[in-house]
Amino acid sequence: MTDRRGAAVEGDPASRLLSSVTSLPGITPLRGRELAEEGIRTVFDLLLHLPRRYEDRSAFRSIGSLRIGEAATVTGTILGGRSRPPWYGRVAVHEIVVDDGTGSVTAVWYGQRFLAKSLVAGRRVALFGKLAVGFKNRTRLEGPEWEILSDDAGEDGGIHVGRVVPIYSKIGSGSYLSGKRLRRLLWNAVHSLPPELDDLLGDAFLVSRGWPSRAASLAEAHFPGLTGVVIPEGSEPGALTFPPRERLAFEELLALQLELSRERRRRRAEPRGIVLRTTASIRDRAREVLPFPLTGAQKRVLKEIASDLASGKEMARLLQGDVGSGKTIVALIALLLAAENGAQGAFLAPTEILAEQHAALFSRRLGPAGIRWALLTGSVKGAERRRILEELSAGRIQILIGTHAILQQPIAFRNLALAVIDEQHRFGVAHLEALGRKGSASAPPHVLVMTATPIPRSLALTLYGDLDISILDELPPGRQPVRTHVREESARADVLGFVASRVAKGERAFVVFPFVEGSASQTEVRALLTHFAEAQKLLPGVATVLVHGRMKSADRLAAMDRFARGDAPVLFATTVIEVGVDVPEAAVMVIENPERFGLAQLHQLRGRIGRGKVRSHCILLVGAGASEEARRRLEEFASLTDGFRVAEADLLARGPGEILGRRQSGRSDFRVADPIAELPLMVLARAEAEKLVESEEDDRLLRFLGEWRSGGSAVPITG
Ligand code: ADP
Ligand code: MG
Numbered sequence: 174m175t176d177r178r179g180a181a182v183e184g185d186p187a188s189r190l191l192s193s194v195t196s197l198p199g200i201t202p203l204r205g206r207e208l209a210e211e212g213i214r215t216v217f218d219l220l221l222h223l224p225r226r227y228e229d230r231s232a233f234r235s236i237g238s239l240r241i242g243e244a245a246t247v248t249g250t251i252l253g254g255r256s257r258p259p260w261y262g263r264v265a266v267h268e269i270v271v272d273d274g275t276g277s278v279t280a281v282w283y284g285q286r287f288l289a290k291s292l293v294a295g296r297r298v299a300l301f302g303k304l305a306v307g308f309k310n311r312t313r314l315e316g317p318e319w320e321i322l323s324d325d326a327g328e329d330g331g332i333h334v335g336r337v338v339p340i341y342s343k344i345g346s347g348s349y350l351s352g353k354r355l356r357r358l359l360w361n362a363v364h365s366l367p368p369e370l371d372d373l374l375g376d377a378f379l380v381s382r383g384w385p386s387r388a389a390s391l392a393e394a395h396f397p398g399l400t401g402v403v404i405p406e407g408s409e410p411g412a413l414t415f416p417p418r419e420r421l422a423f424e425e426l427l428a429l430q431l432e433l434s435r436e437r438r439r440r441r442a443e444p445r446g447i448v449l450r451t452t453a454s455i456r457d458r459a460r461e462v463l464p465f466p467l468t469g470a471q472k473r474v475l476k477e478i479a480s481d482l483a484s485g486k487e488m489a490r491l492l493q494g495d496v497g498s499g500k501t502i503v504a505l506i507a508l509l510l511a512a513e514n515g516a517q518g519a520f521l522a523p524t525e526i527l528a529e530q531h532a533a534l535f536s537r538r539l540g541p542a543g544i545r546w547a548l549l550t551g552s553v554k555g556a557e558r559r560r561i562l563e564e565l566s567a568g569r570i571q572i573l574i575g576t577h578a579i580l581q582q583p584i585a586f587r588n589l590a591l592a593v594i595d596e597q598h599r600f601g602v603a604h605l606e607a608l609g610r611k612g613s614a615s616a617p618p619h620v621l622v623m624t625a626t627p628i629p630r631s632l633a634l635t636l637y638g639d640l641d642i643s644i645l646d647e648l649p650p651g652r653q654p655v656r657t658h659v660r661e662e663s664a665r666a667d668v669l670g671f672v673a674s675r676v677a678k679g680e681r682a683f684v685v686f687p688f689v690e691g692s693a694s695q696t697e698v699r700a701l702l703t704h705f706a707e708a709q710k711l712l713p714g715v716a717t718v719l720v721h722g723r724m725k726s727a728d729r730l731a732a733m734d735r736f737a738r739g740d741a742p743v744l745f746a747t748t749v750i751e752v753g754v755d756v757p758e759a760a761v762m763v764i765e766n767p768e769r770f771g772l773a774q775l776h777q778l779r780g781r782i783g784r785g786k787v788r789s790h791c792i793l794l795v796g797a798g799a800s801e802e803a804r805r806r807l808e809e810f811a812s813l814t815d816g817f818r819v820a821e822a823d824l825l826a827r828g829p830g831e832i833l834g835r836r837q838s839g840r841s842d843f844r845v846a847d848p849i850a851e852l853p854l855m856v857l858a859r860a861e862a863e864k865l866v867e868s869e870e871d872d873r874l875l876r877f878l879g880e881w882r883s884g885g886s887a888v889p890i891t892g
Contacts, residue, residue, distance in 0.1 A: 189366055190217035190880050197361050204349065211345050217880050219362050220391050221844045223418065224339035227397065227410040230301040230318065231336050237275030239304045241312060246335045248299045248322060249273030256289040271298060278304070279313040297322040301334035332360050337397045337410055363392045363399070373427070373865065373877050374420075384420040393417035413851060422846035426855050428881035429848075430862035431874055438866060440487055447590045447616045449482040449514040458513060459506050462538045470647035471499055477643050478507050478621065482591070488619035493626075494645025495816035496780025497652065500623045501531065501755070503645070504593040505538060507621060512544050512571040516590030519618075520574045523596045525550045526720070526749055529730055531595070532574045534755075539572070549575040552726035589618045596624060625780070625816060626773060655783035657791045657811035659767075659804070662699075668763055668792050669711035672743065675761050676715055680787065681742045682761035684708060685778055687769040689721045689747050697798045699765040705745045716741040722749045748774070750781060757785040767793035768803040772810050772823040 194216060195205040213219050234245040254269035264284040269292050270277050280300055282288050292298065302317025320333040332338075333353055341359070343351030350358070370387040372379075379386065385393060385402045392399045394417040397410045408415050413422075467475070474492060481488035494500050508518035520535075522528040532548040539546060547561045547570045564570045568587030573579065622640070660668055672682045684705075691700035701721055709717055718732040718741040735741040737756050744750070744759075748770075762782045767775060775793075783789040793807055806822075813819050848855050865874060 188876075190220070190370065191215050194219050194362075197358065197365060199354075199358060199361065207345050207347070207350065213344065215880075216362050216365060219359065220395070221421070222341065222344060222359070223394055223421070223845060224411070225342045226340050228338050228340055230334045230338050231398075233335065235275040236271070236273045236278050239276075239278065239312075241304050241306060244301070244303045246299055246301045246331075247271065247273060247278065248297065248335070249277075251292060251294050251296050251298055252277065253294045254289070254292055256286075259284075259286070267292065269298075271300065279311065280315075280317050280319070281307070281313055282316050291321060292319065299331050299334040301338075332357060332396075336399075339395050359395050363395055366391060371873075371876075373869070373873065374424075378861075379420075382416075382420070382423075384416050384423075387420075387424075390417040390420045394421055413847070418845065419854070422851060423854055423858060424877075425843060425846045425881060426848065426851070426858035427862055427865075428878055430855070430858045431865065431878060433859075434862040434866040435874070445616050446482075446485050446487040446619065447516060447588075448485055449511055449516065449590055449619075451479045451483065451510060452513075455510060455513045458542060459509060462505070462509065462542050463502070464538065465649070467502070468499060468645075468647045468649055470494075470645045471503055474503055474643045474645055475506055477641075478503070479510065481641070482507075482510065482619055487617055488591075488621065489640050490619075490621050491640045491642045492621060492623045492645065493642065494623070495648070496625045496777060497648060497784055498625075498645040499649050500595070500625075500645060501534065504595065504621065504623065505535065507591060508572050508593060509539065509542075509544065511591040512539075514590065516588050517565070517568065517570070517586050518572045518591045518593070519579065519586070519589060520572065521579060521592065521594045522574070522576055524749060525552060525576055525726060526729065526733065526754060527595065528574055528576050529726070529733070530754060535572065535574060544572060545570050546572040546574060549573055549579055550726065551576060590616075591619045591621065593621045594623065625777065626820065651786050652783060653786075653788050654814040655779055655789045655791050657779065657793065659793045659795060659807050659811050662765075662794045662796055665708070665794060666711055668794060669708060671790075671792075672761055672763060673712050673715055675790075676712075676742045679739075679758070680760040681736065681739065681756060681758045682744070682763065683750065683759060683781060684743065684745045684763045685750070685765065686745070686747055687766045689723060697796060698769065699796070701745060701747050704765070708745065712743060715743055717743040717745060720744060720746040720749060722747060748778065750778070754781050755784060756781070760785060760787050760789040762789075762791045764791065764793050766796045766799075767807055768796055768799040772806065772819050775810055776816055776819040 192215065193205065194200050194208050194213060195202060197216065197219075200208070208214070208219070213222065230244075230246050232245045234243075234247055236247050236249060239245060239247065249271040250273070252270045252272050254267065256268075257263075257266045259265045265286040266281060266283055267285060267288040268279060268281045270279050280302070299320045299322055300314055300317040301319075302314040304312055305315050307313050307315065318334050318338075320331050320335075322331065333356060339356060339359070341351070341355050344355065366388050368388055370391075372387045374384070374387070383405060384390065385400075385404075389400045389402045393402060393404065394415075397404070397417075404416055410418075413419065478488070478490065481490060492500060492503065504520060508520060511518040520528075520531060522531055528548060528550050532546070535544075535546050545564075547564070549558070549561050553561065561570065561573075562584060565573060566585040566587055573586075672684070676682060686699050686701040686704065688698060688700040689702055691698070691703040701719065705717075705719060716735075718735050720729055720732050720736075724732070732741075732744070733754075736744040739758065759782050762779060764770070764775065764778060770778070779791045782791060793811070795804060795807060799807075809822055810819065813822060846854065
């Protein structure tokens with residue numbers, strides 16, 4: 174039997190990790206599909222869902238020695254119980270008395286009717302909770318964690334009590350994969366492993382790091398103490414340096430570095446970049462399509478790119494430039510260069526809005542020049558999609574603009590020579606590699622990655638391999654820095670009055686909300702659909718439009734278009750406009766609940782204005798509930814205009830992990846490791862990967878990589 178990755182599953186202990194989660198007890202095909210949606214397909218994928226934290230429920234007490242206020246686990250036999258059903262608006266109550274020979278204690282739960290079925294007289298049970306003083310001064314355990322003990326379970330045999338217990342974030346949107354059920358599922362997964370797993374990390378290496386074996390690490394990371402391996406004093410479960418967790422983090426970083434090492438080796442072995450030359454006539458063409466003279470920095474960067482493309486080596490270049498520095502036109506010229514060489518180019522953006530906007534620019538600039546381009550996003554479906562795919566593989570489309578969707582379908586280019594990825598901090602390494610594979614097998618495309626988020630060079634190297642770096646350190650002429658003001662939300666009417674006065678002068682404005690729709694739990698936060706009407710009333714006679722991620726692409730395009738043309742000078746939006754949206758007449762931005770955003774994100778948002786000749790204003794309407802700390806942070810942001818400075822401040826405020834935007838969607842590209850907080854581990858992984866690529870059999874490396882490939886990733890496994 175083989176699984177989808179083609180690896181043998183049966184009979185091979187290491188491959189146990191690759192068997193489907195549906196092989197575990199309790200995982201129906203339906204649950205299997207739910208898990209798959211969350212990127213969890215294999216037992217290993219599931220095991221990488223590490224606890225969010227742990228709770229020490231290991232302190233056993235005899236009931237007779239329980240003290241008030243102390244958290245402890247007791248075991249005993251249920252002497253009896255009684256239930257009161259829910260009654261006239263009062264919740265159900267279930268109460269039992271448990272005895273262990275040293276004494277007896279009452280435990281009580283509220284609102285959990287189903288308990289009456291499980292906690293019945295005669296059963297042995299373990300309880301974890303704090304002894305409290307209740308009604309009429311009687312002591313009791315209120316709502317303790319509980320577990321029925323089977324007759325043969327010793328005192329340490331419990332899953333949910335009597336140990337250091339893992340607490341997980343739930344998986345998926347429902348509540349099925351949460352709490353005790355999820356814990357039991359992971360317990361089963363851990364116990365489905367053979368005691369020994371094939372280990373790419375040698376014994377000597379493990380000993381030098383103080384890390385347990387592979388199987389023990391997986392078990393201990395979930396249920397500390399389960400295997401009896403010795404964990405040194407002072408490394409608490411949950412800490413980054415907890416050896417079982419750290420070992421798994423290292424594996425993950427190693428998987429990344431192995432891919433990069435293999436890639437480097439391949440590139441060294443066969444330098445076979447597609448040669449794209451810049452001829453005099455191409456230079457003329459470029460001049461024709463340019464709407465303005467390039468800045469010095471743009472010229473320099475284009476020269477660097479052109480020389481890469483003509484060199485016969487594969488380009489892998491990172492272009493960093495603050496918001497508004499003019500990266501798009503650099504991409505456009507580079508793609509034009511590919512097209513004029515008779516090859517194809519691809520331009521990838523993180524959002525549909527941005528892809529649509531790029532398409533509009535390409536249509537204006539390259540359409541008249543006779544370049545054939547197409548836009549492919551998730552919204553392009555059916556016959557249109559088929560037509561585009563066909564023309565791509567026939568080579569009739571010269572430049573494809575799109576979103577991630579480009580990577581998720583099987584797409585064949587005829588001769589892809591250059592892939593440009595905009596706002597890279599939103600993409601994972603896997604995406605990059607997938608693009609690399611879209612070229613013909615004999616010659617991978619050149620890759621240009623563009624980002625406004627400054628990444629330290631050392632980090633960029635470890636994350637993306639051997640990238641060359643270009644920097645756009647000059648803004649187009651005539652820009653004036655945006656003025657940023659921090660105001661209280663009580664000043665909303667004033668602020669919108671200001672907006673109205675600017676609009677009367679022919680300017681345009683954004684009003685940005687942190688959420689599309691309000692929720693009951695977040696009444697203090699402004700949401701677009703809930704509050705825009707109220708804001709609109711403060712702008713009498715001003716035409717407005719709405720843009721958010723849940724709109725149909727056509728409606729959104731129409732709205733953006735009305736805004737861009739000035740028919741509706743005020744745009745109410747969520748952060749879908751965060752990256753790249755470019756309307757030079759927009760000179761005012763109001764941000765509701767700015768305390769909800771990270772500074773880097775605010776900087777991206779603010780980058781939507783200050784693109785024209787007039788002075789732009791960004792007004793942060795701080796929510797009444799914002800903390801002092803948040804206000805201080807926003808004041809600091811208001812004083813900074815340079816993206817690198819903002820990134821620094823953000824780094825200090827939020828810790829390094831957030832900066833790359835990896836967590837903006839709540840899911841990072843890394844499942845265990847924090848590549849920034851654990852940079853030294855990354856450096857170690859890089860060195861180890863170089864060694865392994867030289868010394869280890871390729872099959873073994875590939876199997877390891879196969880295990881680590883995200884189950885949710887659309888990236889195919891290739892040799
Ligand atoms: P970003 O680097 O944030 O992607 P864009 O490419 O969106 O920046 O460019 C920001 C704005 O600056 C756009 O309106 C663009 O037309 C304009 N722009 C870019 N380069 C120049 C230039 N050399 N001269 C004048 N305006 C420019
Ligand atoms: Mg941009």
